[in-house]
Amino acid sequence: xxxxxxxxxxxxxxxxxxxxxxxxxxxxxxxxxxxxxxxxxxxxxxxxxxxxxxxxxxxxxxxxxxxxxxxxxxxxxxxxxxxxxxxxxxxxxxxxxxxxxxxxxxxxxxxxxxxxxxxxxxxxxxxxxxxxxxxxxxxxxxxxxxxxxxxxxxxxxxxxxxxxxxxxxxxxxxxxxxxxxxxxxxxxxxxxxxxxxxxxxxxxxxxxxxxxxxxxxxxxxxxxxxxxxxxxxxxxxxxxxxxxxxxxxxxxxxxxxxxxxxxxxxxxxxxxxxxxxxxxxxxxxxxxxxxxxxxxxxxxxxxxxxxxxxxxxxxxxxxxxxxxxxxxxxxxxxxxxxxxxxxxxxxxxxxxxxxxxxxxxxxxxxxxxxxxxxxxxxxxxxxxxxxxxxxxxxxxxxxxxxxxxxxxxxxxxxxxxxxxxxxxxxxxxxxxxxxxxxxxxxxxxxxxxxxxxxxxxxxxxxxxxxxxxxxxxxxxxxxxxxxxxxxxxxxxxxxxxxxxxxxxxxxxxxxxxxxxxxxxxxxxxxxxxxxxxxxxxxxxxxxxxx
Amino acid sequence: xxxxxxxxxxxxxxxxxxxxxxxxxxxxxxxxxxxxxxxxxxxxxxxxxxxxxxxxxxxxxxxxxxxxxxxxxxxxxxxxxxxxxxxxxxxxxxxxxxxxxxxxxxxxxxxxxxxxxxxxxxxxxxxxxxxxxxxxxxxxxxxxxxxxxxxxxxxxxxxxxxxxxxxxxxxxxxxxxxxxxxxxxxxxxxxxx
Numbered sequence: 011x012x013x014x015x016x017x018x019x020x021x022x023x024x025x026x027x028x029x030x031x032x033x034x035x036x037x038x039x040x041x042x043x044x045x046x047x048x049x050x051x052x053x054x055x056x057x058x059x060x061x062x063x064x065x066x067x068x069x070x071x072x073x074x075x076x077x078x079x080x081x082x083x084x085x086x087x088x089x090x091x092x093x094x095x096x097x098x099x100x101x102x103x104x105x106x107x108x109x110x111x112x113x114x115x116x117x118x119x120x121x122x123x124x125x126x127x128x129x130x131x132x133x134x135x136x137x138x139x140x141x142x143x144x145x146x147x148x149x150x151x152x153x154x155x156x157x158x159x160x161x162x163x164x165x166x167x168x169x170x171x172x173x174x175x176x177x178x179x180x181x182x183x184x185x186x187x188x189x190x191x192x193x194x195x196x197x198x199x200x201x202x203x204x205x206x207x208x209x210x211x212x213x214x215x216x217x218x219x220x221x222x223x224x225x226x227x228x229x230x231x232x233x234x235x236x237x238x239x240x241x242x243x244x245x246x247x248x249x250x251x252x253x254x255x256x257x258x259x260x261x262x263x264x265x266x267x268x269x270x271x272x273x274x275x276x277x278x279x280x281x282x283x284x285x286x287x288x289x290x291x292x293x294x295x296x297x298x299x300x301x302x303x304x305x306x307x308x309x310x311x312x313x314x315x316x317x318x319x320x321x322x323x324x325x326x327x328x329x330x331x332x333x334x335x336x337x338x339x340x341x342x343x344x345x346x347x348x349x350x351x352x353x354x355x356x357x358x359x360x361x362x363x364x365x366x367x368x369x370x371x372x373x374x375x376x377x378x379x380x381x382x383x384x385x386x387x388x389x390x391x392x393x394x395x396x397x398x399x400x401x402x403x404x405x406x407x408x409x410x411x412x413x414x415x416x417x418x419x420x421x422x423x424x425x426x427x428x429x430x431x432x433x434x435x436x437x438x439x440x441x442x443x444x445x446x447x448x449x450x451x452x453x454x455x456x457x458x459x460x461x462x463x464x465x466x467x468x469x470x471x472x473x474x475x476x477x478x479x480x481x482x483x484x485x486x487x488x489x490x491x492x493x494x495x496x497x498x499x500x501x502x503x504x505x506x507x508x509x510x511x512x513x514x515x516x517x518x519x520x521x522x523x524x525x526x527x528x529x530x531x532x533x534x535x536x537x538x539x540x541x542x543x544x545x546x547x548x549x550x551x552x553x554x555x556x
Numbered sequence: 557x558x559x560x561x562x563x564x565x566x567x568x569x570x571x572x573x574x575x576x577x578x579x580x581x582x583x584x585x586x587x588x589x590x591x592x593x594x595x596x597x598x599x600x601x602x603x604x605x606x607x608x609x610x611x612x613x614x615x616x617x618x619x620x621x622x623x624x625x626x627x628x629x630x631x632x633x634x635x636x637x638x639x640x641x642x643x644x645x646x647x648x649x650x651x652x653x654x655x656x657x658x659x660x661x662x663x664x665x666x667x668x669x670x671x672x673x674x675x676x677x678x679x680x681x682x683x684x685x686x687x688x689x690x691x692x693x694x695x696x697x698x699x700x701x702x703x704x705x706x707x708x709x710x711x712x713x714x715x716x717x718x719x720x721x722x723x724x725x726x727x728x729x730x731x732x733x734x735x736x737x738x739x740x741x742x743x744x745x746x747x748x749x
Contacts, residue, residue: 192573192576193571193572193573193576194573194575194576194579235743239608239743242601242604242605242608243598243601243602243605246594246597246601247594247598250590250591250593250594250598251594253590253594254587254590254591254594257586257587257590258583258586258587261579261582261583261586262583265579299593300593303593303596303597
């Protein structure tokens with residue numbers, strides 16, 4: 011008996027749903043070369059072509075140019091690598107020139123310019139093309155006219171404006187998505203992931219992530235004296251800019267958090283947001299800067315600088331793996347705390363015994379119980395630095411016991427966390443399975459449902475093969491449910507349905523009688539008393555033989 | 557049936573509200589404050605940079621002088637090498653052939669006499685050691701004498717602070733540092749004098 015799922019299965023292409031197969035652009039070869047080239051390189055409406063890749067790599071090159079320009083102002087960096095900076099500039103100009111010429115050549119195919127009287131002139135006079143031209147013109151101009159280096163650098167700074175080619179469409183999309191929404195809702199859409207954020211929200215997240223990485227890199231490099239000596243001023247400027255960006259981000263989050271579900275209320279909602287771990291991290295990321303500025307006259311607060319590394323934690327915002335880890339720790343906290351308590355108890359006990367046995371033999375090493383605690387922890391954790399070691403027979407015997415116990419004691423929390431983490435993942439996968447079960451109920455996977463499956467697969471680190479296997483299991487369960495729509499006790503609760511069910515069963519027994527060889531069936535039934543006498547009589551009655 | 561009292565159907569004001577304007581003003585104030593603090597930090601960093609430049613200028617002068625100070629016609633008599641410190645000098649008077657007269661000369665009469673400690677707008681001092689708890693050492697010079705120990709010694713160098721009475725009759729290997737605004741030493745260079 012075929013179910014609707016058999017047909018559904020035939021039409022279901024999971025590879026496409028999971029985007030396993032690279033969606034390649036469907037561009038016909040039977041078209042003029044210019045149109046063909048435009049379709050592959052610049053047409054934003056053809057999925058799978060190179061337009062997005064081109065924009066992405068040009069964007070990366072622009073940002074790299076910005077850094078190059080920044081480091082050119084640092085003689086200690088610029089002078090030794092002067093030629094590399096020049097090569098990079100030539101390479102950038104070559105790429106930007108090729109891009110400009112390409113866009114100029116393909117302008118008659120562009121929807122924006124094709125309707126103009128002169129498409130190419132339309133392109134040349136467009137704001138984006140003017141920016142593109144300004145980005146490369148100074149390089150060629152300096153070959154003919156002697157230009158002051160500072161002016162040249164300023165003109166090269168205009169290359170940043172090329173980023174508007176990405177930003178302006180993203181802003182337009184953001185505007186459309188947030189039409190008829192309030193100012194605060196727009197701020198919320200910008201800083202919190204939501205359906206209203208669009209590309210600009212992604213750009214915002216990337217922007218913050220880049221600044222986090224830059225500022226952390228600066229903190230790490232500051233510790234290298236030779237680098238700090240040369241780039242001291244640049245580090246100060248970079249830190250101030252990073253703090254300005256993070257402070258604005260912090261207040262934008264605090265202001266707009268009331269739009270988040272669960273954070274309603276002008277005061278309580280914001281207070282709740284302020285004390286959430288991710289916002290606390292944001293706060294700690296900027297705090298050292300302010301403390302150092304305000305209190306450096308009173309205290310030496312340079313130790314606070316290392317806390318700027320806490321900015322790295324900003325990157326864990328929205329990380330599902332981190333959330334799962336916190337969830338697991340919170341869930342297993344009672345057992346973890348019990349294990350920790352036993353560990354502390356054991357450490358203090360063993361340290362006290364160690365002090366008792368070893369003090370007389372080596373008072374300079376086991377001089378007090380706190381020192382012995384250090385020895386006990388190092389032994390219990392199987393680290394064994396060897397700076398403090400027992401010499402008395404009792405002390406050594408104690409160390410043997412301590413080392414052996416350490417293996418078990420430290421293994422408990424580790425094993426507990428590992429198994430809980432695994433359990434949590436199984437739970438999440440079961441939840442996904444249940445949701446896929448629900449999704450397949452209507453025998454159709456919509457684009458939203460496919461996107462959900464994709465995002466969950468990514469979140470739970472499931473391979474496409476695992477998802478396909480999961481969907482297969484769900485489809486089979488669905489089939490089973492369709493073939494056995496209700497359990498017997500449910501059917502029995504409804505007498506008319508029970509009668510219908512009885513008729514179906516009766517029909518099936520009659521069908522069995524028609525299809526089977528009666529004499530052989532009778533022999534088999536009697537053999538070894540497979541059917542009792544009453545059952546055999548009933549069989550004969552149903553077949554109309556009694 | 558919905559009425560005009562139904563909050564769901566009440567028209568929502570889409571433009572910036574009073575609280576939005578307060579937020580924008582607050583945000584601008586925060587940005588201005590961070591810029592001001594950034595400028596303060598930058599100015600302090602520039603002072604440290606100036607102190608480092610002072611140190612570099614002093615190193616440059618001492619290195620140049622070090623090349624010629626053992627010549628008979630050296631232009632800087634106070635820093636001349638090969639002059640044994642005199643023993644019969646009145647207490648408190650500068651002893652020729654020692655570091656004291658040389659430093660006084662270079663800070664008073666040489667090309668680098670114009671150097672200014674940016675933290676105090678006064679000529680930079682020479683101190684024996686940068687002390688983090690002592691803010692009066694900011695921008696001061698710290699010069700250490702590095703004496704190589706015999707091969708096989710646990711420490712390859714013996715480091716001692718240079719003082720007014722340190723003899724300069726022989727070639728010296730020196731390390732120049734300046735104290736930053738926190739009173740910590742920033743190493744400028746090691747050089748021969």
